Amino acid sequence: MEGIAVGKCIRLLSRIGDEALDRFWRDISAGKYPIIDLEGNMGYSLSDHDGLLFVRNDFKTSTYEEYEFVFGNLFLPDTVQELLSGDKVLLLMVYGKKTRNLLLSELDADTRYMLDLPHGLYSFFALVLDAGARDLLDSRIYAVGFPCKGNMNHPELEKFYLEHPANIREFIDPTPIDINRGGPFYLNLIMVDAESIPDCPTIFSEFMQEDEPSPPI
Numbered sequence: 001m002e003g004i005a006v007g008k009c010i011r012l013l014s015r016i017g018d019e020a021l022d023r024f025w026r027d028i029s030a031g032k033y034p035i036i037d038l039e040g041n042m043g044y045s046l047s048d049h050d051g052l053l054f055v056r057n058d059f060k061t062s063t064y065e066e067y068e069f070v071f072g073n074l075f076l077p078d079t080v081q082e083l084l085s086g087d088k089v090l091l092l093m094v095y096g097k098k099t100r101n102l103l104l105s106e107l108d109a110d111t112r113y114m115l116d117l118p119h120g121l122y123s124f125f126a127l128v129l130d131a132g133a134r135d136l137l138d139s140r141i142y143a144v145g146f147p148c149k150g151n152m153n154h155p156e157l158e159k160f161y162l163e164h165p166a167n168i169r170e171f172i173d174p175t176p177i178d179i180n181r182g183g184p185f186y187l188n189l190i191m192v193d194a195e196s197i198p199d200c201p202t203i204f205s206e207f208m209q210e211d212e213p214s215p216p217i
Helices: 011-015 018-029 078-083 155-163 200-207
Strands: 034-037 042-044 053-055 067-075 088-096 102-107 113-118 120-130 141-147 177-179 185-193
Touching (some): 018 042, 078 185, 113 120, 120 185
Parallel strands (some): 067 185
Antiparallel strands (some): 034 042, 067 113, 088 102, 120 177
16 A cells, blocks of 8 residues: 555545645644544644643533543554654544544654543544645555554563564454443554555445444434
8 A cells, every 4th residue: 555645545534624624734734733523623632741642522522421531552663663754743543433523633652642532432543644745635644553452562562563563463453442431441552554554445444434324413
């Protein structure tokens, strides 16, 4: 999938209005850590004194919904760390199976992040993109992050991955995660070189139900 653009791989993003998407992309360049959803609503992440990035989920909230905290980390193998050099941007993508809404936010590779999500099933991904592209949809994907099956901070697992990088399916589990009672939840995303992913559009279409009609509002 060398050279594939975000808009061709994740067609769902084309539903966001051009003006909102352009503003989101400009705010990334300005270092504002913006957040956007499919309806074009925008917000901004906040950092605490410990360096934790709080990805605010202020869209379509209800006083009757129950929320859980999700704390996240990224595992970047050496090959992916090399891809982060230069003019790149790292994004987190959260897709709600029930609401069919998507949350897209900028991350920092060296910073832990936290979200508050209503109860439900969610798919989590991360993207390393070409920040020098004219707009988000034209930006090239360099790496994709998927949820880990286990804790990739474990030295033995990390060593095994580095010695057997082709066995990526041994480490990832992209199936939706049930965020329900019993939180907080802890999420590790492992970054994979995009060129090792055989069919990016099919993967995202499957997990984001792009071919299914949207639910009534």
